[in-house]
Amino acid sequence: MDISPKQVYRGFLFSNYEGISAAYQFAIDDFNFDIETYYGTFSGEFSRAGENTAIDVDEIKGLIFTLSDGNLTARTSILRSADFYADFHGFDQFANIIEAAGFPENAESLRFNGSATGYQASINYDTLSYFAVAEWVKIKSDLLVVPQLEAYYLTLGYNFDPFQLHLTYSASDSSYNIPENLIPKNVSTELTELSFLYDGITQNLPLYNLDSLTLGLRWDVKYNLSAKVEVAYLSGEPNENSFFENITDPNFDRKATLYQIGLEWVF
Template identity: 25%
Template sequence: MATEQINIIQRNIMKKSLVTLALAAALPLSSAHAELTFNGFANIVAGKASNGDTQWGYDDDVDFKEDSLFALQTSADLGDGLSVTAQIIARGEDDWETDFEWAYLSYSLNDQTTVMVGRQRAPLFMYSEYLDVSYAMPWITVPEGLYATEFSSYDGVSVSHNFSLGEFESSIQVIGGAETTEMNIAGDDIDVDFNNMYGANLTLTRDWLTLHTAFLSAKVTVPNSRADGLGNAWLATPGFEFVADQITVEDDTMDFAEVGIQIDYNNWLVIAEYSRQNYETMTVDNEEAMYATIGYRFDDILVHATYGMVENDVNPVINQLPQATTESLAAQVDLTRQFLNFRMQDNTYYTIGARWDFHESAAFKVEFSAQDNELTNEDTSLVRTALVTVF
């Protein structure tokens, strides 16, 4: 990594450290003796797409920033079941600016039940808890198609409960909250609001078998002045007023569901997940994604292969737009198509890779990925290497 990038990381972490020290100084004297625990992780990733192509943020120049990151997590045990946890991450794709990924207060009601309040991870997938910790997974990054959701964290409350279900060690987590995330819609970067969010996930584990399922529902609002203006234009177009309801999104319902399985038996590893999102009147009617991974261990080396797909069904109102009879109507129809197509996808991809655990706290990974875009009939490929560690 370039010296300049390391200096940026150090400066940003120092700023956060000064904030932490200032907060610690402001704590009551009785809290100053809270037991602090620090740990972290780092991913140093280099990647290059095939000549003239772009894939998952990479182009045909070698890039060391897109998937590289450093993270530090600290927790303080305040006693009597109360603790605080915070995690800051500096990402290469964000020019190493540090952000709080987690910041929550947790209280253990008993040995089985814990309540958490604050900013925390949205438990949508099998690897949500380790979303950025490459060391904890076989791949360099989680499968792109399925895990590329609108948000991965939220502000709110959750209650988790551990219990036994037959021969399975089980856990259930119920969440509620809200999140605002930036999305690019028809060329505009828009802050999209997900409110009145509620959901739950269930994990069952027995020996070499893990099962996971989750669901989430939220109200979606997309504040967009261009969309509002376009909606008003359709309200003024006789016979096509209904198009306005599909362009403007306010308190529309989004439903999400996921199922997953992991088999880790002797030297074999099998992982598969499937998810589906449905929208009430969003420009994308629904989205389906899945992947399946199979791997085999040779001592401290794991080789693996993954197949995945993601497909969106575009809102059918796109097929009901009128023929452009005037220049202004043509512009109106064209902009509407941009809004309706902003997330249209029909991709399949595969990845083959290897992981070498050369150290008890570090691993080296290499992967080749290829993607087939059914909409553009374009094939792209990507080669990545990574040095990942936990500390």
């Protein structure tokens, strides 16, 4: 079980890549600095509303800057992804129909052709007795199927050997860069149908607004064995995805309590 909340570390961008990286470390007085840059590609799956779609990304590049001084560590980074190829539920086929009807701007919005940029900043203070972590993440995208997301979390923890107690609050807010629907209604039956179909796609994109409060306890039973228990109170928005998957109950108000128990064994 990871302390970092799901709505902050969600796979809208890419946690791995194939490519190259370079890092440079140096120190000034008591401060340690670490600068890392990377460039690569990704071929795998993209997760959206509980469904996975094959995707290829020809360009992923990023920069990470880390500063540390004793118990304090600060980190900031930027990641940019571009040159995508993916097919989301026949979006390309519908885009071709809209383009043939004379509305290229709306057609292009349905194609997975654009870029997404992620920003991150965090600060961590850790002693033998207690720790505090705060992190902020923002995603900006001109892709219709990738939400613009802003999320953050704050964790406070206390160590009292052999136990660790931690409390985490997190929140996320999402939106989409939806262009104006230029396909007219009430001009012809065909255009009216296309316009309503386009509205149906853009108005039903999954939203990921969620607040959560998590309380956890870790017990180091032995040097290589730990027991963990967590309870998380989740509060999403009605009629939104809110990171829940496979929702079948129409009356589900996106509020839930999640219990987790685990054992971690290092051998």
